Every structure is written in structure tokens, then in C-alpha cells.
Amino acid sequence: MNQNFQINSKQIDKIQKITEEEKNFRIKNLEIFKEEGFPSKKLEDWKFSDFKRIVDNNFDELDTKTVVSHFDKVDLLKDFEHNYIFLVNGNLHSSNFDFEDKNKIKINSYDKSINYEINKNPLVCLNQAFAENGYSLEIDKNYKFNKVLVIYNIFTNDIKNKILNNKNKIRVNENSELHTIEYTINESKFKFINNVLENIILEKNSKLKNLNIQRKKNEGIFHKYLKNNLSLNSNYTNLIFSSGTKFNKLDIECNLIDQNINCNILSALFLGNNEHNEIKTCINHLAPNCKSYQQVKNVLNSNGKGIFQGKIYVKDLAQKTDAYQLGKALLLDDNAEFNSKPELEIYADDVKCSHGSSSGSIDEDSIYYMMSRGLSREQSKKLLIKGFLSDIVEHIKSPSIKKFVENKLEEQISEN
Amino acid sequence: MLEIKDLKASINKKAILKGLNLTIKPGELHAIMGPNGSGKSTLANILSGKEGYEISGELNFNGESIKEISVEKRAQKGIFLAFQYPLEIPGVNTNNFLKTSLNSVRKARGEKELDTLSFLKLIKKTSYELGIDEGILSRQLNVGFSGGEKKKNEILQMKILNPKLSILDETDSGLDIDAIKIVAKGVNTLRNDKKSFLIITHYQRLLDYIKPDFVHVLSHGKIVKTGCSELAQELEKTGYKKIN
Numbered sequence: 001m002n003q004n005f006q007i008n009s010k011q012i013d014k015i016q017k018i019t020e021e022e023k024n025f026r027i028k029n030l031e032i033f034k035e036e037g038f039p040s041k042k043l044e045d046w047k048f049s050d051f052k053r054i055v056d057n058n059f060d061e062l063d064t065k066t067v068v069s070h071f072d073k074v075d076l077l078k079d080f081e082h083n084y085i086f087l088v089n090g091n092l093h094s095s096n097f098d099f100e101d102k103n104k105i106k107i108n109s110y111d112k113s114i115n116y117e118i119n120k121n122p123l124v125c126l127n128q129a130f131a132e133n134g135y136s137l138e139i140d141k142n143y144k145f146n147k148v149l150v151i152y153n154i155f156t157n158d159i160k161n162k163i164l165n166n167k168n169k170i171r172v173n174e175n176s177e178l179h180t181i182e183y184t185i186n187e188s189k190f191k192f193i194n195n196v197l198e199n200i201i202l203e204k205n206s207k208l209k210n211l212n213i214q215r216k217k218n219e220g221i222f223h224k225y226l227k228n229n230l231s232l233n234s235n236y237t238n239l240i241f242s243s244g245t246k247f248n249k250l251d252i253e254c255n256l257i258d259q260n261i262n263c264n265i266l267s268a269l270f271l272g273n274n275e276h277n278e279i280k281t282c283i284n285h286l287a288p289n290c291k292s293y294q295q296v297k298n299v300l301n302s303n304g305k306g307i308f309q310g311k312i313y314v315k316d317l318a319q320k321t322d323a324y325q326l327g328k329a330l331l332l333d334d335n336a337e338f339n340s341k342p343e344l345e346i347y348a349d350d351v352k353c354s355h356g357s358s359s360g361s362i363d364e365d366s367i368y369y370m371m372s373r374g375l376s377r378e379q380s381k382k383l384l385i386k387g388f389l390s391d392i393v394e395h396i397k398s399p400s401i402k403k404f405v406e407n408k409l410e411e412q413i414s415e416n
Numbered sequence: 417m418l419e420i421k422d423l424k425a426s427i428n429k430k431a432i433l434k435g436l437n438l439t440i441k442p443g444e445l446h447a448i449m450g451p452n453g454s455g456k457s458t459l460a461n462i463l464s465g466k467e468g469y470e471i472s473g474e475l476n477f478n479g480e481s482i483k484e485i486s487v488e489k490r491a492q493k494g495i496f497l498a499f500q501y502p503l504e505i506p507g508v509n510t511n512n513f514l515k516t517s518l519n520s521v522r523k524a525r526g527e528k529e530l531d532t533l534s535f536l537k538l539i540k541k542t543s544y545e546l547g548i549d550e551g552i553l554s555r556q557l558n559v560g561f562s563g564g565e566k567k568k569n570e571i572l573q574m575k576i577l578n579p580k581l582s583i584l585d586e587t588d589s590g591l592d593i594d595a596i597k598i599v600a601k602g603v604n605t606l607r608n609d610k611k612s613f614l615i616i617t618h619y620q621r622l623l624d625y626i627k628p629d630f631v632h633v634l635s636h637g638k639i640v641k642t643g644c645s646e647l648a649q650e651l652e653k654t655g656y657k658k659i660n
Contacts, residue, residue, distance in 0.1 A: 369503040371487035372464050372496075373517035373573065374524065383516070387507025387556075 005055075005062045007034065015132050025116050030129035036122040045121065048307040048339045049249050049278045054221060058191050058246075064130050064163050069156040074185055076150075080400040082181070083149045085135065089159055090166030090194060092135040097149075104143040104176075111136035111169040115199075121251065124225045127165045127197045134166040134196070141203075144177040148401065153184040155220065160190035168198040172206040179209045181401070184242070186218035191246075196224040202234035204258075209237045211396070213408055217244040217272075217415065225251045232258035239395060240267035240279065240296075241405055243412050249278040256283070256290045256318075263292040268392035270385070270412040271304030271336075278307035285318040285348075294325040297392055299385050299413075300336035309341045310355070316347040323352070329359035330388045332381075385413055417442045417612045418463075418581055421474035424637075425455075425462055432458045434637035435473070440581070443609035447623060448616045449648060450634035451656045456616045457500055459634070460585040463614070464497040465490045477581070492524030494580030498570040498587045505557040510569070513557050514539065514576060521577055542575050545605065546598055564595040571602035582606065583614045588622040600625030620652040
């Protein structure tokens with residue numbers, strides 16, 4: 001444990017209006033965290049992302065006290081019409097659903113309901129001990145959003161040496177559809193850690209498409225544990241374009257609890273100097289006839305480090321599962337690193353499961369071919385990189401959102 | 417247009433071209449034939465500027481030495497190579513690629529870059545002229561193209577870029593007769609008294625449609641015989657053995 005990390009159990013006492021049961025649950029989680037400390041590479045799940053080292057190298061002191069921040073409004077995206085919510089340092093600040101029937105949407109600053117389940121991830125325990133902010137969004141039955149919902153995830157300039165623990169929840173009820181874009185804007189000049197626990201519940205026949213992207217490069221250190229419970233005929237897609245942070249680990253657990261569920265995790269990242277990005281998944285096929293599709297593509301420059309640990313679990317009764325997983329990297333520098341660890345655990349006998357992983361450098365013959373048509377080496381390289389990531393971007397159906405993502409990727413590629 | 421003097425080239429210390437001389441004047445079309453491994457593709461690669469060869473001798477294009485000039489600069493100066501094996505570039509749209517390519521060449525020539533609309537007009541017209549299915553233009557560059565489609569795409573690119581010197585490296589290999597006619601049409605419609613061609617082929621067949629001014633036989637890294645179009649017909653009958 002970092003000596004200068006101040007954990008104060010009394011902080012739990014200050015959390016208002018909680019039951020004895022919740023308090024005990026928080027204390028229990030805190031005790032686990034105290035015993036484990038920040039996860040280091042000794043833990044299998046953290047073997048490519050030594051979080052303890054990240055903490056030791058970046059912080060002389062750290063605390064979990066919540067802050068009340070000053071926040072100047074940020075400019076809304078002009079690329080497409082959208083609903084929005086503002087999160088400031090993880091806390092719900094305001095929301096706007098002018099394009100929607102507001103009666104169908106419930107938005108709150110925090111979801112009080114708790115699943116008293118202990119997670120073995122120490123950062124989740126830390127979150128369970130202290131989190132008292134975040135947002136909770138619920139969409140009524142039979143409602144399809146007209147416009148995308150942008151979640152502006154803003155970090156202000158006055159957070160220094162903080163661990164912000166936030167807890168979010170999205171519930172999409174029967175026959176409803178929601179499309180979200182989580183847009184991170186980090187204005188902090190100081191280093192901080194954002195540790196999020198997010199719970200997504202998709203009810204029967206519902207659909208959620210989420211897209212993650214950053215406004216620009218930043219020094220933030222992010223960890224998110226995403227727990228998704230997916231019901232009959234539901235459709236979940238997570239598109240991850242979160243390049244440009246110092247450290248980012250996304251740990252996704254998907255529970256496919258009923259039949260005919262479609263679950264897609266897709267990522268296109270361009271990681272530059274000293275950027276570290278891990279996507280860890282665990283797709284639990286718990287019922288028959290479900291489909292899961294995971295594809296992670298990383299372009300890695302200088303010291304960029306990309307990790308994809310993908311697990312597919314197929315329960316004995318989950319027959320006719322169709323699960324696919326692919327990790328692919330394009331390495332632009334000898335010091336760049338891509339680690340891929342596919343894991344399949346299958347107990348059913350009539351399933352289709354496949355996985356693959358590959359990494360390689362830029363193909364010089366392709367560069368030569370393009371240059372022989374008058375393109376410069378840089379132009380050719382850029383086209384190859386964009387081409388490599390393009391099949392993920394192709395999953396975005398809206399032309400204006402697609403253009404927006406393409407521009408962001410272009411910025412990433414040009415900056416490096 | 418092109419002047420090659422005593423060109424020697426080796427790759428990984430293995431000598432491939434061993435003192436090649438060739439002069440191509442504006443308006444001339446030269447065919448190069450020769451057995452496998454004689455250095456035909458190496459010559460094409462070196463002319464286009466491919467790296468990795470050790471080279472000596474002279475290589476002049478329009479009176480200027482191009483030995484130290486990069487691949488893209490040569491393309492911008494008007495040298496075009498139709499590849500023997502065009503590469504598949506995943507995720508890159510053929511139309512966009514062609515537009516980027518044309519505009520970098522036009523920019524280098526001091527011409528105005530084409531906007532999307534004028535470009536699409538040009539490409540539509542050119543593919544129609546050549547009898548090439550426009551469908552390939554909206555696909556990823558050469559990805560999943562048949563052998564014939566790839567070669568047709570090379571000819572389309574040649575037409576669009578309108579080079580001074582076009583080098584065709586076995587473009588006719590593996591093509592059916594209709595596709596060969598498209599290749600020939602591409603060459604013949606570009607041909608005028610200012611443009612030059614260097615056509616590398618194994619077969620007399622292509623030369624039935626494109627009449628060369630000169631035919632050279634390349635063997636063991638040197639031009640061992642030069643003649644007019646009858647030489648190609650002779651080779652078709654006798655093979656290369658007699659010439660060596």
C-alpha cells in the first residue's frame with residue numbers, strides 16, 4: 001500500500017442516509033482493499049497493467065475525499081444534434097432531453113440500490129467502499145430515443161491527487177432503445193484517478209449502443225468496471241475509441257442471461273507515446289442461442305502499450321452459442337507493445353467459438369505501391385493506419401457521428 | 417525521355433542487372449521479353465524507384481538523373497508502373513485512393529487539384545471508355561479483386577494519372593482475351609508522339625494489339641537482342657534458347 005495514500009474509514013461514517021447493511025458492506029469492501037492494496041502485476045487480471053506501479057510513479061499523495069468543483073460550461077458538440085448530460089468529476093451536474101419525451105426518462109444523481117456482491121477486483125472494492133456519486137439513467141418501456149445522448153464526462157482543473165469513485169447505472173426497459181456517446185473532456189492539469197463502477201441492465205428486446213471517445217490527449221488515469229446484464233433478445237454494442245489517455249483500463253463483464261442476445265465489443269485505438277490501454281472482457285454465455293462478437297484493433301506508436309484480455313465463458317446449457325474474438329495490432333515502433341490473451345472456457349458441446357490474434361508492422365510493399373502513385377510516405381502510412389482501423393468505424397451507422405469519430409482518429413494519428 | 421546507361425543492380429549482393437543500356441524516345445513503345453529470372457521486374461522496380469537495390473550506372477528521365485529521387489517524386493514527374501502483382505490495401509477505398517493519388521500528381525505538376533465532383537466525372541468517363549465496371553471503384557483497393565480486376569484497375573490508374581512514361585510489368589499475364597483488349601485499349605488511347613511505354617511481357621499475344629516500335633530480349637541482366645515486332649513473333653516460335 002502506498003504510504004501516502006490516506007484512507008480514512010471515518011469517511012464512510014460521513015456518508016449520509018445509509019442503512020446499517022450498506023455501511024457494513026462498505027466497511028467490508030474497504031477492508032478487502034486495505035488488505036489487497038492497489039492491484040499489481042502479481043494478480044493475473046492485472047499482469048499487463050501494473051496499477052500499483054502507476055500509482056507509485058505518478059502520485060506522492062492520494063486521497064478519496066470528494067470535491068465540490070467549480071465548473072465553467074463547455075461547448076456542446078456541433079457535429080450532430082443530441083441530448084446530453086454533464087458529469088463533472090463523475091457527478092451528475094445537469095441534463096437536457098429536449099429531443100425526447102421527458103416522461104419516459106428518469107435521471108438521478110445516484111442509484112441507491114446496491115447489489116451486495118463482493119468483486120475480486122480491488123479497485124471495485126475501493127469503489128464500493130466510497131462511491132456516493134455518479135448518475136443513474138432509466139428509460140421507460142417501449143421508448144426509442146430520437147437522438148443520441150452525449151454524456152459529457154468533464155474533469156475540472158481543481159482535482160489534484162484524488163481518486164474519484166463514481167457509480168453509474170443505465171437501465172433500458174423492455175422494447176426500448178438508447179444510443180449514448182461518452183465524451184471525456186479532461187481539463188485537469190493535475191493527475192488524478194477516476195475509478196468507475198457502471199452497471200448496465202438491458203431488459204427484454206431492448207437495445208443499447210454506446211460509444212467512448214476522448215476530446216483530446218490527456219494525463220488522466222482511468223479505470224472502469226462495467227457490468228452488463230443482458231436479457232432476452234437484447235442487443236448491446238460498445239464501441240471504444242478511447243485513445244489518448246495516460247492509462248485506461250476497461251474491464252467489461254457481460255452476462256447473457258437469456259436467449260437470442262447479441263453482444264458486440266468493438267475497439268479501434270491509436271496509442272501514442274506512453275499511452276497504456278487495456279480492454280479486458282468476460283463474456284458469460286449463460287443461455288442458448290446467443291451471439292457475441294469482440295474485435296479489438298490497436299495501432300501502436302513509440303512506447304504505446306495495448307492490451308486485450310478477452311474471455312469467453314460458455315455454460316453447459318448455452319448450446320448454439322456463436323462467439324468470436326479477435327485482437328489485432330499494427331506496430332509502428334520497435335518499442336510499442338501489444339499483449340493479447342484470449343481465454344475460452346466452454347462447457348457446452350454444440351457451439352461455435354473462435355478467437356484470433358495477430359500483430360505486425362507496416363507493410364513496406366504496400367507503402368511502395370502507394371508511393372508509386374504519387375503519395376508521400378507519410379500519406380501512405382496514414383492511409384494504411386486509417387484503413388486498418390476502418391472496419392471498426394464502419395460499425396457506426398450515422399454518417400455525422402461516423403465523420404466525428406473519423407476526425408478524432410485523424411487528429412490522434414496526426415498528433416503522433 | 418528515358419536513358420539507361422550501363423545499369424547494374426544487385427540485391428543482397430546478388431547481381432541481377434549486369435550493364436543494361438536502353439534509350440526510349442518520346443512517342444516510342446518498347447517491349448521487353450525474356451526468360452524468367454532475367455531481371456525484367458527488377459528493371460521495372462528500379463525505374464519506379466523501389467528501395468533495396470544497389471545500383472550503379474546512369475538513369476536519366478527527361479535529361480535529369482533520377483537515381484536519387486524517391487518513388488513518389490518519380491510518379492509525380494510522370495513515371496507510372498503497372499504492378500505485376502498489385503497490392504491489396506484493406507480499408508482504403510479505391511475511389512478515394514485514386515483521387516488522392518491524382519491530386520498529388522496534379523499538385524506536383526502545378527495543376528489545380530480536382531474536387532470530388534470533377535474527379536468522379538473523370539473516373540466515370542475513363543472507366544466507361546475502357547469498359548471497366550465502375551463497381552470496383554467503390555470497393556477497398558484491390559481487396560478481393562480477381563486477378564483480372566486488379567490488372568484492369570492498374571490500367572485505369574494509368575489512364576487517370578496520364579503519365580509520360582508508362583511501364584507495364586507483365587500486365588497481360590493471367591488475363592483472358594477480353595481483359596487483354598482492355599489493357600491494349602488503355603495503352604493505345606494514351607499513346608501519342610509525346611508519351612513513351614515500356615512493356616514487359618512473356619507473350620506475343622499482347623503485341624498483337626499493341627504494336628511495339630522495338631522489341632528487346634533481356635537475358636542474364638543484359639539486353640542481348642533488339643529488333644522490331646517480328647522479333648516477338650520469332651521468339652514465340654523458337655523460345656529464348658537460340659538467342660542465348
